[in-house]
Amino acid sequence: MQDVFRLRDIFAPHEGRRRDDLVRHNRRLIHYTSAAAAVSIIRNGRVWMRNVRCMNDFMEVEHGFQLLQRSFSPPVDSETEKGLRAVGAALDAVFPGLTEDSIKWFDGWLFQLRNKTYVTCLSEHDSSENDYGRLSMWRSYTANQVGVGLVINPLPLYSLSDTFGAFSSPVYYFNDNDLRDLFLEIANNISTNKDFLQSKGREEIKGYFCMLLRAVAMCTKHPGFLEEKEWRIMHTEKLDEKGTLELDVECIAGIPQPVYKIPLQDHAPSGMTGISIPDLLEHVLIGPTQFPIPVWDAIVIELEKAGVEDAESKVSYSNIPLRT
Template identity: 45%
Template sequence: MDNIDFALLGIFAADDVNKRTELVLGQKKLIHYCSADTALKIIRNREIWLRNVRVMNDYMEVNHGFNLIRKSLQPPVDTVIETGMNEVKKALDVIHAGIADEAFSRFQTWSPYIQYETYVTCLSEHLDDEDEDGRLSMWRNYSSGQAGVGIVINTSMFARTDDALGVYSSPVTYLSDKALENSLMQVAQRIRVQAAFLSTVPREALIGHFFLLLRTISHCSKHPGFKEEREWRIFHTLGMDEPKILKLTSES
């Protein structure tokens, strides 16, 4: 990733950049809660599986992000999210007319893949005071009725922002409609402040980063009621992302 891409991430995905920096430089930990049987397979086979979002514990977790975007793309058109999206659109159109609409069009084209062909594995931020017992709510969700294991991992790999592994990562956001509007307003403001720089960036690069913003909202957003999970997701969308080292299998 070159300097232009890093600069664009700072404009379109500042929250992601800040949380990733805090995670890696702060040497924070992530934990994967699972059954003892799954933990044994991870260690023995030196691999971790990504599960299709259609068979996650709660499929509505993924639909939440899509519903947020639908509120800005479909009637009624007077939602607070619509207001935020329109501000981003107006800021971008000053630089290159029509690029926001083109990004929206691409998102709608790829939506079936993002919604039904995305594979994820979930991690949670692990606090120092959780070393002994973990987090009760996570044990309930992922190991209820069976022996549970929490695999605490080194987070240095999350400094990577390339696609060499065929997967991407992102912190999950827990935003209400109003909070998402505020976040989009901040994106619009950063676009305006950096307008001179952005006018030198190729049109396709701007479309790509706005598309990435929409994609991240769609499958890395959850209802604020889940915020205690402090989740991160590793994901791959079949048909859109190159598989690289990934293998596709059907498992029970």
Template identity: 40%
Template sequence: MPYHVSKGGSLESGEFKFVHYTSAESAMHIIKNRQVWMRNAQCMNDFMELEHGYECLIEAYNSDPEGKKFQAVIESAHPGLPKDIAQLFDSWMPHLRNSVFIACLSEHPPDEDNYGRLSMWRAYGGNQPVALVLNNTPFLSDTSLLGVFSTPVIYQEVEDFRAEFGKLASRLEQAKDILVQMGRDNLRNTLFELIKIYVLGTKHPGFSEEREWRVFYTPELGRSEHVESEIVSVKGVPQEVHKVPLRDIPEIDFHGAIPDLLHRVIIGPSDQQVVMGQTFKKLLTDAGCEDVDSKVHYSGIPLR
């Protein structure tokens, strides 16, 4: 996954942090309850993008030469495996459509620390928007025991996706001996996870300015004792949500406590900035944060 490897390197080098643009009310609940809700992908405002990722994958997998090369490499390592992978993924795609739970973050470069991003203020949070800027530590950790994973979104049409798929095939070809050593079942499971990430993390290029990363949880493929679920009503729609805890869980080496996780809060363009700023300072103090005056900032963008 060449693109994903490149993005992972940028994350590790500290080129950006993460940010969650949302309403002041939702941000308040995140901090007060020490948890983030993950909602069904069908409830997302751009839920059809899952279909876009699936269509890109099918086109690339069956393409010539990119897809044929990918299948040939896998076939030479373990005969019959490409067919098994296709059948496995087809059987699980209905579950991914209906039972994957997602939270969305955006890359946050240093030059957006003071004001945030205009397009995101316009798109998210309504009349009282807030941005929660997050440190990278939890995203650099192995979260497999938590059962929650993150992936950068790749913004491509089918043609560009085929080219990316071709790069992947070339890398696999160079590592053919390793593919053989992995064993059939291990390689099948690894490629299934890879294909799943491509489907969940591919969007139309028109969304590219969002610079999104998706945090996803697929309980049908493995539930976590640390992630609770509940039926709630969101804007009048009863639905199941899964709650990722924002606290340290030493037994699985997860570090997500708010004082360490939260870099800053940016109060978005609003006629209630002063009140919200004072309120979020109190919320952060109650959550155990220190020097809260330095953590709460006001966007000066004169958005109307």
């Protein structure tokens, strides 16, 4: 396990910092959604993962792809490319030809990553937001319907893996310069830990570098979205094991589409515990609405049916004044 953390810190220091920061400041994660979707999640014990092509704005997942692909197609000579070249040189000094093999892997999976990836989105939730939630998120994700925020304990997400069917990652708000600086840091990490990386073997190191490319492509957004502080749970068909995920078809806004559903129940084979509704869900925050009391009553009833103790104390509504 110690080696796993060391490899993470070499190839994904940015992810380690975000995860450590979440724990250090005792932040929670919150899933902003509609009240109807929240009732469905609590009642059925399932969270839906939708295709990235069906997201509110597909360009949310194109930013990272564009930054990387410009770097793979010289002579663009972007800032990201400068950093990526440094990583490639450091890797090839450990295992010659590994960089080219990894980029070929990425190119070979590009269609699946872009078109067959399913996600569910969460946001970091600070204690200062307990009474209000985040106004920008209410506006973005609950337009024309009652919004609800499901506040959860983030620790079980650390155990997500391919054997469970999905993995989690923070979202990064990088421009060309930011990504260059990250790659330069990773290049230095690789050079500093050359002997250790050689001891792990070519295929394992290739796997970590490929995961870095995948995470940068799938979890990099424009810096203008920084206030969202987003995290994603993701699954890519054929690349990831199906694990415990359930594939179904749902009609959403009149559009039939495949949906992967995450069962919120412990799964011993993958080491996932603490993800049942009573264990995972800490609080439900109802967004600005004309109908706070009926929505509060409905959520409390569903929580009690799901086995949540003292459900009434775990539901509140945002006191942001409603604009009509």
